[in-house]
Amino acid sequence: KNQVEQSPQSLIILEGKNCTLQCNYTVSPFSNLRWYKQDTGRGPVSLTIMTFSENTKSNGRYTATLDADTKQSSLHITASQLSDSASYICVVSEGNYQLIWGAGTKLIIKP
């Protein structure tokens, strides 16, 4: 069964610290992997999209990595800011472009 699992479910860190969120998937065939940021009460916003041949991609202070062999991805946030408080969702696209969504990691940044 195609699944996307994220860990941890929630995370609290102090402003200015770094953190890493994990995503494991069992989706096959694999097309691409996406990370979205979802603020409370808002729709998801795309952070990165990585295809099979890409193993790292950055968007400002966000850096996503992909290991297609182990079917794992991570999202690293550097020098966190209060505005980074949100849910971060890992999404894997099947070969036919169907999206399999993870349940997300809720990140809280404390001052």
Add this chain to the structure above:
Amino acid sequence: NAGVTQTPKFRVLKTGQSMTLLCAQDMNHEYMYWYRQDPGMGLRLIHYSVGEGTTAKGEVPDGYNVSRLKKQNFLLGLESAAPSQTSVYFCASNPGTGAVYGYTFGSGTRLTVV
């Protein structure tokens, strides 16, 4: 630039009532989607459309109907609302397949069925 606009933002329905959620996009995107988001779960696809006049079922289509009479609009209908349809509904669009596109989401409709 508005992007994807959903109306209404909030709604409370009684069991058995009907309603229509409207999604409008101004980016000339071919593909449009309706998702529902429930606590502790990933987004689940209800219905989608790959172009004007076309619709297709997603993962959880039962109890919902859709129409795409105009390219910019995608309507989601609930004919007889049930408490299990209490959820946050998101509309999304993207330009189409053939390349890896990000999805643009609306801000959601929070629906409560009592």
